[in-house]
Amino acid sequence: MKNFYYILSWVGLAGICSLSPVSGHGQTSLKAKLQAVMASEPTFSGVVLVAKNGRTLFHQAYGTRDINTGESLRRDDIFELASVSKQFTASIIIGLQEDGQLSYDDPVEKYVDIPYPGIRIRHLLNHTSGLPDYQAVMDKYWDKSKVAGNPDILAYLKRYAPPALFKPGERFEYSNTGYVVLASIAEAITGMDFIELCRSRIFKAAGMHGADIRTNEVKNKLSRFARGHVWVESRQRLVRADSFPSSDYTIWLGNRKGPGRVSARAKDLLAWDRALQEAKLQGTKSGTEAWRSGVLNDGTATGYGFGWFLSKSAKGERVIWHDGDNPGYKTMFRRYPERGHTIIVLSNNYPAGFDRLIQRLEAAL
Secondary structure, three states: OOOHHHHHHHHOHHHOOOOOOOOOHHHHHHHHHHHHHHHOOOOOOEEEEEEEOOEEEEEEEEOEEEOOOOEEOOOOOEEEOHHHHHHHHHHHHHHHHHOOOOOOOOEHHHOOOOOOOOOEHHHHHOOOOOOOOHHHHHHHHOOOOOOOEHHHHHHHHHHHOOOOOOOOOOOOOOOHHHHHHHHHHHHHHHOOOHHHHHHHHHHHHHOOOOOEEOOHHHHHHOOOEOOOEEEEOOOOEEEEHHHOHHHOHHHHOOEOOOOOOEEEOHHHHHHHHHHHHHOOOOOOOOHHHHOOOOEOOOOOEOOEOOOOEEEEOOOOOEEEEEEEEEOOEEEEEEEEOOOOEEEEEEEOOOOOOHHHHHHHHHHHO
16 A cells, blocks of 8 residues: 555645636535545645536646656646547548548558458458557567657568458458558658647647647657656555566657657647537547447447547436547546536546546546
8 A cells, every 4th residue: 555655745736836817606516516626635646627618627636647757737837638539640641531532431551551451441441451459560570779750660560460360341450550650641641750640730720739640859858747656565665667668668669650659648638628619620520430339240239439538428418429548547537418518537647447437527626
């Protein structure tokens, strides 16, 4: 069990942050509920933002940015989003479809050369492609003294051709490989680097001024970057995740694009949330398609659209969401379109009670 001093250090004074001004007894009551929820999860380190119809109701930081320095987190710190990044990749593809530059039912081999016939862009978007795990191939064969990017990943899939997991559309299986291929398709169509596509079409357009796809070298120079941490039972303390071999893949696969690697602030995700609500940006206008469940060959709904999980809350309300995890990080972005609520949680210590925290935040709303 984590000791009292660990708990105290991670809650710290960083949790005592000013809230955005709101009025009304109901909103005051909501703040009190949310503060009580956070007090019930004392080992959490990160930033929590709750909004309604794009307006901030609650925005607080808790814990430590870097355990080595003891610096407290602040609300505008930058976190790894991990797989929350997939919605941006999907949005780029949706925008290209809106422009008439592709069709969701185009075969993948029209744009990139992979040894897996019969896969359509739609299969990649909703994780029904059957593509094998690229990371396993790269882990086995790649020279880890070098940094791999999408061209290397596609070349190794073609060279070693591990068998497909299933025929396209047969079942749902979450696939990072599919989103690598999507980013490569976007590059093939536009002739632009995928990072520049995200910057111009999403981050800049939506006012996400702290969001980017950054190299490790760039992140190391950021003063407001939240370092990921893991609890080491044998040492009875938190340790930076990048000091463990399990984090090494983020270095030797450090140029991959599509399935992750976006880093941002909580308020950047709120700006993105507003863009989705307004549906004015390219790639947000076809939101109904992104938020419609994929369907397998046998007619079974998958519960995943284009870069989003689709489910119901405990009260039966529609929830559009995605989570993500990297070594030392856990992120959650949940949207409740029927009542306009949004929950954004960025954690840099992946606490054991993370799922419980999300459930309690939802219940408080």
